Structure formats: C-alpha cells, structure tokens
Amino acid sequence: MSNLTIKIEAQGNITIMKLIGSADMTETQEFDASIDKVLALGCEHIIVDMKSLFFACSMALGSLVKLRKKCYQDKVKLGLLDIQPSLHKVLRTTQLDNLFSIYDTIEDAVKGQEQEETSNE
Numbered sequence: 001m002s003n004l005t006i007k008i009e010a011q012g013n014i015t016i017m018k019l020i021g022s023a024d025m026t027e028t029q030e031f032d033a034s035i036d037k038v039l040a041l042g043c044e045h046i047i048v049d050m051k052s053l054f055f056a057c058s059m060a061l062g063s064l065v066k067l068r069k070k071c072y073q074d075k076v077k078l079g080l081l082d083i084q085p086s087l088h089k090v091l092r093t094t095q096l097d098n099l100f101s102i103y104d105t106i107e108d109a110v111k112g113q114e115q116e117e118t119s120n121e
Contacts (some may be wrong), residue, residue, distance in 0.1 A: 003027055004053075006034045014113060015043040016081075016106075019053040023060035031060060035067045039074065045113040046071060047106070051082035061096060068099055077101075079109045 004027035005020040015038050023031055038046060048064070051083065056064075064080075071078040079101040091097040103109035 004030060007085065008038055009108075010041070010043070013043065014045040014047060014110060015041060016049055018049040018051075021053065022055040023053060023063075023080050024055065024057045025059050028057070028059040028063055031063050032066070035063065035070070039070055039076070040090055041091045043076065045077040045079075046054070047079045047103075047109045047113070049081045049102045050084065050087065053087065055089055056090070061090070061094070065096065065099065072095065079103055079113055081106060081109045 001021040005018075007020065008019070009016050017034065017038055019031075021027075021104040044046060046067075048067070048099055068078055070076075078089055081103050082105070083102060088097070088102075091100075091102075
C-alpha cells in the first residue's frame with residue numbers, strides 16, 4: 001500500500017503536483033515517475049503543493065532537487081507551496097530552502113510565478 005498520493009492538475013499554464021501522505025524510500029520511484037510525467041506535459045510553471053505531505057526522506061528531498069535541476073534546464077518555473085513546519089525546518093537546516101521559491105498560498109504561488117515570468121522578459 002502506498003503512503004504517498006500524488007495528484008496532478010493543470011490550471012492554465014501552471015501544473016500543480018499535490019503530495020499527500022509520506023514520501024519515504026519506497027515512494028521515491030513513484031515520485032520520480034510523476035516528476036517525469038509532469039515535465040512531459042510541457043508546462044511553463046510547476047507548483048508542488050506540500051500542504052498534506054507530512055514526511056519526506058532524504059531520497060524524496062533529492063527528487064525535489066532533481067526536479068529543480070530539470071526545471072532550470074527546461075526553463076520551467078518551479079515553486080513549493082504550503083510546506084509543513086517540520087519539513088520546512090529540514091529544508092532550512094539543509095539550506096535547500098535557498099534553492100526554491102516557497103509560497104504560503106496558491107494565490108501567492110500563482111502571483112509569484114507570473115511575476116518571475118514578467119521579470120525575465
């Protein structure tokens with residue numbers, strides 16, 4: 001039985017990946033496959049909604065870093081949304097929070113992604 005559920009939905013030119021549950025070592029392949037699926041959609045913006053993600057092992061954090069690298073290479077904007085306090089602490093401690101745009105609400109994420117786009121034009 002899977003401890004991680006990944007829901008993918010499109011809102012205009014933004015794709016939202018909702019992570020629900022726990023991302024442990026056994027879930028990393030599923031997470032990586034979902035990342036590849038989202039990137040194959042050819043979207044311009046990806047927001048990873050972490051509101052309902054309560055645990056992420058180091059391999060899952062590595063998958064987020066790989067996602068960031070792929071987004072950078074493909075010129076896709078990436079943001080993390082509504083991170084649980086315990087995971088946010090891990091990101092701060094490992095300084096991974098410096099690699100990502102982090103937002104509190106979906107509205108802030110959409111606005112932030114749009115502002116990034118206009119500032120790069």
